[in-house]
Amino acid sequence: MSQEILLVGRPNSGKTTLFNRLAGTNQKVGNYAGCTVEKKTSIVTSPEGIEFELTDLPGMYSLKPNTMDEEVALKHLDSMRSTAYLVFVVDGNNLEQELILPLLLHHRGLTVAIAVNMMDEVSENGKSINTDALRTRTGIEFFPLSAKTGDGVEALKNHILSKTRPKNPRAVLAPSVLQMPEEQFRLAHKEAKAESKRLSLACVTQGLDNRLLRRDLRIDGIILHRLFGPVLFFAIMFVVFQSIFTWASPLSDGILFFISKAQEVVRSNVGAPLLSSLLSDGILAGVGAVLAFVPQIGILFLLIGILEYSGYLPRVAYMVDRVMKPFGLDGKVFIPLLSSVACAVPGIMATRTIENERTRITTIMISPLMTCSARLPVYTLLISTFVPAARVWGLSLPGLVMFAMYLLGTVTALVVALILHLTSSNKKKNVIDMIHLPHYRTPDWKLLLRYVWGRISVFLRKAGTVIAGMAILLWVLLSFPRDEAFRASMENNLKTANAEQKEQIQNQIAAKDLENSIAGKTGKFLEPVFRPIGYDWKLTIGILSSLAAREVFVSTLGTVFSLGKVEGHEEGLSATLRAQKTEDGKLKYTLATCLSLLVFFAFSLQCISTIGVARRETNSWKIPATMFVYMFTLAYTAAFIVYQVSSLLLK
Amino acid sequence: MTLLEAPFRSQLRVLSLTGLSEEARMVLLQLGVEPGEALEKMHVAPLGDPLTIRIGEQLFTLRKEVCGLIEVES
Ligand SMILES: Nc1nc2c(ncn2[C@@H]2O[C@H](COP(=O)(O)OP(=O)(O)O)[C@@H](O)[C@H]2O)c(=O)[nH]1
Numbered sequence: 001m002s003q004e005i006l007l008v009g010r011p012n013s014g015k016t017t018l019f020n021r022l023a024g025t026n027q028k029v030g031n032y033a034g035c036t037v038e039k040k041t042s043i044v045t046s047p048e049g050i051e052f053e054l055t056d057l058p059g060m061y062s063l064k065p066n067t068m069d070e071e072v073a074l075k076h077l078d079s080m081r082s083t084a085y086l087v088f089v090v091d092g093n094n095l096e097q098e099l100i101l102p103l104l105l106h107h108r109g110l111t112v113a114i115a116v117n118m119m120d121e122v123s124e125n126g127k128s129i130n131t132d133a134l135r136t137r138t139g140i141e142f143f144p145l146s147a148k149t150g151d152g153v154e155a156l157k158n159h160i161l162s163k164t165r166p167k168n169p170r171a172v173l174a175p176s177v178l179q180m181p182e183e184q185f186r187l188a189h190k191e192a193k194a195e196s197k198r199l200s201l202a203c204v205t206q207g208l209d210n211r212l213l214r215r216d217l218r219i220d221g222i223i224l225h226r227l228f229g230p231v232l233f234f235a236i237m238f239v240v241f242q243s244i245f246t247w248a249s250p251l252s253d254g255i256l257f258f259i260s261k262a263q264e265v266v267r268s269n270v271g272a273p274l275l276s277s278l279l280s281d282g283i284l285a286g287v288g289a290v291l292a293f294v295p296q297i298g299i300l301f302l303l304i305g306i307l308e309y310s311g312y313l314p315r316v317a318y319m320v321d322r323v324m325k326p327f328g329l330d331g332k333v334f335i336p337l338l339s340s341v342a343c344a345v346p347g348i349m350a351t352r353t354i355e356n357e358r359t360r361i362t363t364i365m366i367s368p369l370m371t372c373s374a375r376l377p378v379y380t381l382l383i384s385t386f387v388p389a390a391r392v393w394g395l396s397l398p399g400l401v402m403f404a405m406y407l408l409g410t411v412t413a414l415v416v417a418l419i420l421h422l423t424s425s426n427k428k429k430n431v432i433d434m435i436h437l438p439h440y441r442t443p444d445w446k447l448l449l450r451y452v453w454g455r456i457s458v459f460l461r462k463a464g465t466v467i468a469g470m471a472i473l474l475w476v477l478l479s480f481p482r483d484e485a486f487r488a489s490m491e492n493n494l495k496t497a498n499a500e501q502k503e504q505i506q507n508q509i510a511a512k513d514l515e516n517s518i519a520g521k522t523g524k525f526l527e528p529v530f531r532p533i534g535y536d537w538k539l540t541i542g543i544l545s546s547l548a549a550r551e552v553f554v555s556t557l558g559t560v561f562s563l564g565k566v567e568g569h570e571e572g573l574s575a576t577l578r579a580q581k582t583e584d585g586k587l588k589y590t591l592a593t594c595l596s597l598l599v600f601f602a603f604s605l606q607c608i609s610t611i612g613v614a615r616r617e618t619n620s621w622k623i624p625a626t627m628f629v630y631m632f633t634l635a636y637t638a639a640f641i642v643y644q645v646s647s648l649l650l651k
Numbered sequence: 652m653t654l655l656e657a658p659f660r661s662q663l664r665v666l667s668l669t670g671l672s673e674e675a676r677m678v679l680l681q682l683g684v685e686p687g688e689a690l691e692k693m694h695v696a697p698l699g700d701p702l703t704i705r706i707g708e709q710l711f712t713l714r715k716e717v718c719g720l721i722e723v724e725s
Contacts, residue, residue: 061678061681062681063681064674064677064678064680064681066678093708094707094708094709096707097682097683097706097707097709100681101681182673186680189680189681210708212708213705213708213710217693220693220694220710224696224697224703226697229697230697318701318703318712319696319697319698321696321700321701321712321714322696322698322700322701323698325700325714431672431674431675431677431678432675432678432679432713432714432717433701433713433714434678434682434711434712434713434714435701435711435712436709436710436711437709437710437711
């Protein structure tokens with residue numbers, strides 16, 4: 001069995017940076033059992049060939065947890081207490097505070113070494129730390145280093161990988177640190193604190209001027225300024241939003257362009273029609289559906305990385321905390337929710353920056369309610385088809401409806417958050433809502449790129465496979481079985497047809513294929529379910545196929561109504577929709593149908609990519625299944641009320 | 652006076668944390684907020700809540716309702 005080495009430390013102590021240095025590219029990302037807390041491990045091998053398992057524990061302040069994630073870290077630490085080697089990463093700038101926990105655990109008998117990180121900043125700050133004296137006084141190994149520059153990391157690495165490193169003799173018998181009675185903990189803490197004070201008086205030479213803190217305060221004076229702070233905040237949030245909303249789309253289009261070229265190559269080179277269709281429309285399209293998210297994720301995490309490493313991200317959380325507080329949320333949910341206005345996939349991935357599991361899951365659950373860009377083609381089609389281009393108080397009615405849809409999504413998301421807050425047990429909430437504001441720093445490009453690549457590769461490996469799999473499955477359901485006899489007879493007609501007829505025939509074939517497919521039959525079968533909210537089987541098929549991605553609703557309607565490809569010229573589809581009649585000659589689709597569809601799309605989780613990424617981020621199907629069910633119920637109920645009421649009113 | 656009423660940018664000493672739950676006191680204890688320790692109130696967020704507090708050489712934000720339960724003196 002390999003020996004465990006745990007990296008322990010406060011948030012922002014530089015644990016992750018050090019972990020990356022020690023582990024290199026050999027990293028595994030998983031989850032702690034039964035929860036969404038990310039577990040990062042790596043197998044490191046010593047020159048003699050001994051294997052060590054290095055784990056980067058979630059950040060924690062001490063033995064009485066404040067957040068769910070701290071609790072998970074503590075439990076893991078406690079279960080390993082007699083065997084694991086604990087490497088504490090402490091911020092050398094704040095030694096007196098940060099030594100308390102490792103000293104306390106050392107006193108309890110755990111095997112501890114201390115990496116005094118940020119030594120570059122310590123000397124910049126005019127301080128010095130005598131680690132030799134610390135070592136002799138405590139008997140603990142101290143390693144001065146800088147995870148950022150790499151200085152001193154080698155010495156730590158050689159030490160933890162050596163066979164001869166000392167073990168606390170009391171480790172085997174070390175009592176649980178979690179179940180320490182309150183009084184005993186207070187005493188132990190007091191003792192460790194006193195020792196830490198003595199140690200830092202003896203071994204730390206204070207700089208005269210506290211340069212770093214004073215610089216932080218000066219910058220805060222501007223960045224958190226009552227007037228300038230919010231202005232800068234809106235400017236930066238605008239850039240973040242624009243970047244995923246608009247800047248990513250040329251890149252996604254580029255990827256989809258390559259996919260479509262590859263599809264053409266397959267179609268013209270693979271003879272067997274079924275195989276060719278499976279390769280191009282099934283597999284390549286599924287892969288494309290996944291790859292198309294990569295630019296958004298890459299750009300968003302590049303920006304989040306810059307904001308986080310520079311120290312601005314926690315300050316964003318600080319500034320918006322007040323807005324989120326009434327809904328039982330905190331400032332950290334802002335960026336994930338903002339990202340979800342572009343797309344819930346990167347939005348849900350961004351919830352990684354939230355340290356409390358309950359808040360993180362709440363945010364994941366409400367993210368898909370934010371009005372994402374995939375809803376826009378659906379909203380645009382519906383509004384332009386059915387909402388009269390009238391003016392209300394000088395404003396265009398279609399514009400107002402569109403605005404109302406954005407508002408509806410946001411308000412509903414916050415209300416759902418509030419309900420989840422009111423119904424969840426106190427145990428899962430933070431004891432105290434606090435945010436650590438780290439020093440302002442210039443981001444390190446290498447770290448940043450590694451961070452971005454880490455997110456992208458996790459997405460591709462863990463979520464991508466699920467999403468591509470579901471996309472391919474959905475394609476099969478929408479394409480098979482085919483009515484081969486009908487196809488054969490139509491293809492006969494094709495031979496004699498002119499160009500215009502040809503297109504018509506092909507559109508008819510596509511419509512018939514869809515109608516005959518499993519999904520098509522399911523749509524017909526489910527028609528009674530959707531009739532109370534105003535949909536016939538054609539709209540129902542649209543709803544089913546839009547599970548692939550909401551905007552697919554539009555192209556599916558194009559196919560169902562034998563119009564072929566409608567992207568870019570939706571007027572034809574609009575006219576067709578408006579002209580549909582029921583058997584008794586009345587208009588089939590009305591404003592009531594439109595409103596019902598609008599609220600249905602606002603609330604329903606019509607997106608397998610979101611489902612896939614939620615499954616990856618929560619490590620089980622439970623949360624995505626819950627999301628799908630609650631959103632569908634909400635969507636159906638709201639659509640029912642809207643359809644019935646507006647049908648009455650509009651008569 | 653409470654931390655909420657205390658003046659900005661002046662050295663304060665914690666007197667008591669009564670009114671806070673046992674768990675909350677533990678969390679604060681670990682941050683270095685306990686009777687006898689020094690702290691300083693630095694900023695208030697643009698919307699009036701939370702506040703930034705300097706504890707040792709680090710900055711933390713605390714919400715108003717917590718600050719209102721921390722008794723301090725200058
Ligand atoms: N100056 C300096 N910055 C560091 C050092 N180690 C980490 N950082 C920075 O400190 C911040 C927090 O680091 P991170 O590894 O994410 O901390 P974690 O929360 O403990 O995992 C990042 O901006 C790092 O770039 C160091 O040795 N020197």
